[in-house]
Amino acid sequence: MGKTVSKVREAKLELYRRKGKIHARETAGRFNTLRWAMVWLTQSIFYGACWLTWESDGLRRQAILFDIAHEKLYLFGLVLWPQDALLLAIVLILAATGLFLVTALAGRLFCGFACPQTVYTTIFTWVEARVEGDHLARLRLDQAPKGARKLLLRSTKHGLWFLIAAWTAITFVGYFTPIRELLPALPRWEVGPWEGFWLIFYAAFTYVQAGLAREAVCQHMCPYSRFQGVMFDDTTRNVAYDRQRGEPRNLRRQAGNTGDCIDCGICVQVCPTGIDIRDGLQYQCINCGLCIDACDEVMDKTGAPRGLIRFASERELAGQAQPAGLRQRPRVAAYAALLAIFAALGAWTLNQRSLLLVDVLRDRGALLRETADGRIENAYTLKLMNLAEAPRDFTVEVSGLPGVEIVGEHEFSAAPGSIRPVSLTVSAPGDNSLSGIQPISFRITARQAPATSVVEKSSFALP
Numbered sequence: 001m002g003k004t005v006s007k008v009r010e011a012k013l014e015l016y017r018r019k020g021k022i023h024a025r026e027t028a029g030r031f032n033t034l035r036w037a038m039v040w041l042t043q044s045i046f047y048g049a050c051w052l053t054w055e056s057d058g059l060r061r062q063a064i065l066f067d068i069a070h071e072k073l074y075l076f077g078l079v080l081w082p083q084d085a086l087l088l089a090i091v092l093i094l095a096a097t098g099l100f101l102v103t104a105l106a107g108r109l110f111c112g113f114a115c116p117q118t119v120y121t122t123i124f125t126w127v128e129a130r131v132e133g134d135h136l137a138r139l140r141l142d143q144a145p146k147g148a149r150k151l152l153l154r155s156t157k158h159g160l161w162f163l164i165a166a167w168t169a170i171t172f173v174g175y176f177t178p179i180r181e182l183l184p185a186l187p188r189w190e191v192g193p194w195e196g197f198w199l200i201f202y203a204a205f206t207y208v209q210a211g212l213a214r215e216a217v218c219q220h221m222c223p224y225s226r227f228q229g230v231m232f233d234d235t236t237r238n239v240a241y242d243r244q245r246g247e248p249r250n251l252r253r254q255a256g257n258t259g260d261c262i263d264c265g266i267c268v269q270v271c272p273t274g275i276d277i278r279d280g281l282q283y284q285c286i287n288c289g290l291c292i293d294a295c296d297e298v299m300d301k302t303g304a305p306r307g308l309i310r311f312a313s314e315r316e317l318a319g320q321a322q323p324a325g326l327r328q329r330p331r332v333a334a335y336a337a338l339l340a341i342f343a344a345l346g347a348w349t350l351n352q353r354s355l356l357l358v359d360v361l362r363d364r365g366a367l368l369r370e371t372a373d374g375r376i377e378n379a380y381t382l383k384l385m386n387l388a389e390a391p392r393d394f395t396v397e398v399s400g401l402p403g404v405e406i407v408g409e410h411e412f413s414a415a416p417g418s419i420r421p422v423s424l425t426v427s428a429p430g431d432n433s434l435s436g437i438q439p440i441s442f443r444i445t446a447r448q449a450p451a452t453s454v455v456e457k458s459s460f461a462l463p
């Protein structure tokens with residue numbers, strides 16, 4: 001009898017270990033709760049943030065918008081231009097370094113809880129379970145012959161998946177084309193070719209990746225799973241099976257001197273990537289912690305302490321103490337230092353950022369000109385780039401030589417987000433004791449915002 005039960009359980013395990021479609025068993029517990037909390041958090045931000053608006057200079061606009069046509073990125077009150085590419089690069093470096101640090105500390109925590117692939121797979125499989133039933137019902141449905149019930153269940157599931165994928169694509173494109181303009185245009189398909197392309201592409205991408213490919217993306221397509229190992233050290237905490245405590249595994253602990261693992265296989269059944277964590281650390285493991293939840297429940301039932309599967313480092317599992325300081329964890333220290341450096345660099349770049357950029361070009365055609373009253377004139381072209389979202393009037397002043405001044409107009413207006421080229425003539429007395437090329441500076445100040453002021457160095461040619 002015992003052998004028969006064991007064979008049945010082993011066959012069930014094989015079903016889950018089999019490479020093919022994985023129907024993970026649902027489980028409850030702290031990591032499952034955390035996973036769903038992350039789904040709600042990330043998706044509330046993703047689906048909701050494109051609807052937020054922001055008022056700037058009397059105009060109300062979408063708060064977060066990648067306006068590719070006008071080469072602007074709106075982030076609430078901040079407007080970034082192509083000139084701010086360094087800032088965007090720093091943000092990307094910060095994100096990558098933050099990911100490396102988290103991975104060095106706790107393995108693939110991002111994969112298990114925040115990666116879009118995991119998040120959407122969680123949503124899509126939840127829908128699947130509501131429509132087709134639990135994991136066993138879904139396995140049976142897979143093997144069932146074609147029929148009206150199977151067709152109905154499958155079409156309902158795919159229909160719901162399609163709706164989620166479509167809304168995800170609309171939201172995604174809504175970060176590039178204002179969503180309040182995009183949505184009314186959709187029923188009449190009055191969208192541009194790029195918007196149309198991305199709507200179809202992103203909907204299909206979500207549908208295939210989260211509905212059909214699922215864990216295969218983590219196992220075979222994601223490059224991160226392949227190189228994450230280089231960030232680990234022997235103190236990195238990963239989801240791990242405590243072999244010393246669990247083995248020898250047995251179905252009936254009371255039968256003799258066995259480990260805590262009762263070989264129920266539930267940890268394998270709940271695993272979304274279909275692996276057996278008892279085989280050791282595997283690149284397919286996304287550190288979602290669902291096997292911990294499942295095993296803790298089993299431990300509660302058997303009366304053994306929780307944590308047979310838990311977040312643990314190699315050192316902990318070997319019975320060694322975790323190192324106390326960062327000095328013994330050079331990788332963690334390096335990632336933390338890089339994170340701090342780039343955060344400081346980003347803050348400094350943001351602080352130094354001006355809403356006015358100026359280019360000064362000296363007229364090379366005519367080096368200098370002497371006027372009838374004996375003054376020397378040089379000609380310049382100033383390119384005033386107004387990065388503010390409102391029109392600005394700029395006052396130009398010149399200094400650096402005795403008696404130097406601007407001839408004629410020295411106030412210029414520039415439209416929001418525009419480059420205004422202006423021609424300037426600068427004059428200095430000809431009886432100056434100086435001669436040759438002399439340094440001068442232009443100060444350009446926005447009248448409406450005096451804090452927006454730029455000093456540009458140039459030169460003045462004297463005989």
Ligand code: SF4
Nearest residue numbers: 261262264265267295
């Ligand atoms: S859930 Fe726990 S007890 Fe059951 S097979 Fe997995 S490790 Fe063993």
Ligand code: SF4
Nearest residue numbers: 271285286288289291
């Ligand atoms: S082994 Fe555990 S932590 Fe890893 S993917 Fe499977 S369920 Fe998640």
